[in-house]
Amino acid sequence: MEKSKTMRKNILFIGGSTGIGLETIKLLQNECNIFVASRSNENLKNFNIEYIKFDSGVDEFNSELVPEELHGFVYCPGSINLRPFRSLKISTFEEDLNLNFISMVKTLQKVINNLKKSGNSSIVLYSTVAVKIGMPFHTSVSASKGAIEGFARSLSAEYAPGIRVNVIAPSLTNTPMAERFLNNEIKKEKVGNRHPLKRCGESIDIANYTAFLLSDKSSWITGQTLGIDGGMSTINLS
Secondary structure (H helix, E strand, O other): OHHHHHOOEEEEEEOOOOHHHHHHHHHHOOOEEEEEEEOOOOOOOOOOEEEEEOOOOOOOOOHHHOOOOOOEEEEOOOOOOOOOHHHOOHHHHHHHHHHHHHHHHHHHHHHHHHHHHHOOEEEEEEOOHHHHHOOOOOHHHHHHHHHHHHHHHHHHHHHOOOEEEEEEEEOOEEOHHHHHHOOOHHHHHHHHOOOOOOOOEEHHHHHHHHHHHHOHHHOOOOOOEEEEOOOOOOOOOO
């Protein structure tokens, strides 16, 4: 029994109390040791996890709060600021860049040695389909998410083969962050019809691939940006 316990992977989620992170935790909680660093544990109290109170935009992460060896790192915080470029202030670009990218880098620097020490770890980050295909009103979020994609490719080269680094680029997904865009059935249908698969994404769609990238089943995948987007980035049905 003790031997089996030591074989469980240690996975750190930054954020994860809602949406995609929460769905992924549900999938992994019985087979991994899950550490969740977030502002709130309101939705986590009934799960088998270790909670760390942490605000990625304010606090400095303490690596002593997680095991010496980490096998997975998932950064969940993000933003969706969709406004015309002419109405965006520089402060909005700075806020998006800080939340989506700079805070992730700061946190990852604190635990990169923990990930390296395990000798076989996986980092999963999130971008957006808008980085690849270009969409109006997405300049701020695309700039910060595009930084993640370039960063991940370089980091994957630097730390191969011991650490794999991959990015998931979803289209609009039904999460609390996107609620204002999908808060009724008419909006959901309209968004869904823009995709070849004729529906908007659900948290579980992205969570399934997050869990896959954290597992040994993806042991030959690194430096990739995976479009989990209902076909939007590659198929044109018009």
